Amino acid sequence: MKSSIHPVMLRVRLYRHDDNPLRRHSDRLESVFVLAALVLVLVSLWPAVVAGRAVYEGAVQDQSAGTGVRRQVMATLTQDAPPARVSFSEVPAAQPETMARWTTAEGAARCGFVPAPSLAKAGSVVPVWIDAAGAPASPPADSAVLAMRGMVMGLLVVLGTGLLVLTAFLVFRRRLDRVRYGEWDAAWVRAGEQRRRPRQP
Secondary structure, eight states: OHHHHHHHHHHHHHHSOOOOTTOOHHHHHHHHHHHHHHHHHHHTHHHHHHHHHHHHHHHHHHHHHHHHHSEEEEEEESSOOOOOOOOOSSSOOOOOEEEEEEEOTTSOEEEEEEEOOTTOOTTOEEEEEEOTTSOBOOOOOOHHHHHHHHHHHHHHHHHHHHHHHHHHHHHHHHHHHHHHHHHHHHHHHHHHHHHHSOOOO
């Protein structure tokens, strides 16, 4: 456990603010930038929550609005349903479709292919989701799926912010390193000049 904490503590000591006289100006600038980056990532949590909640509430609103547009009715099969296809993959085979008839809320009769249990007999009654025009429609998404969409949006906001901050930090660190290398070169030149100077008696 100590070995895993040790590198983290080294980083904390490297970037924390102190009065160490050996710290260069560039080191202090890097510490300030790291602190600002951490604050920015933490601040991005609030927009991530807002974005995730907006996506979730928008999806829920679409689902609730779909009650008047998309509703469930009972359809009567006019043909026997074919047998279900066998799936040898991880994705389950789709439910077979067969001809059926149903009545919309306005009393209009409709017919078409709808999903039905395998080998269901003609005359069987199955639930079907229809749209405003009375045509078969996909069922509404589960609430867990809607919540997952909101969570994914929030994570994308946080990850996007973290990626931008990391990119900015790498660019800033690279420029600081160039300044440091220039200072080191100048220091070596001054040290060489001091060595070449004759000593005063």
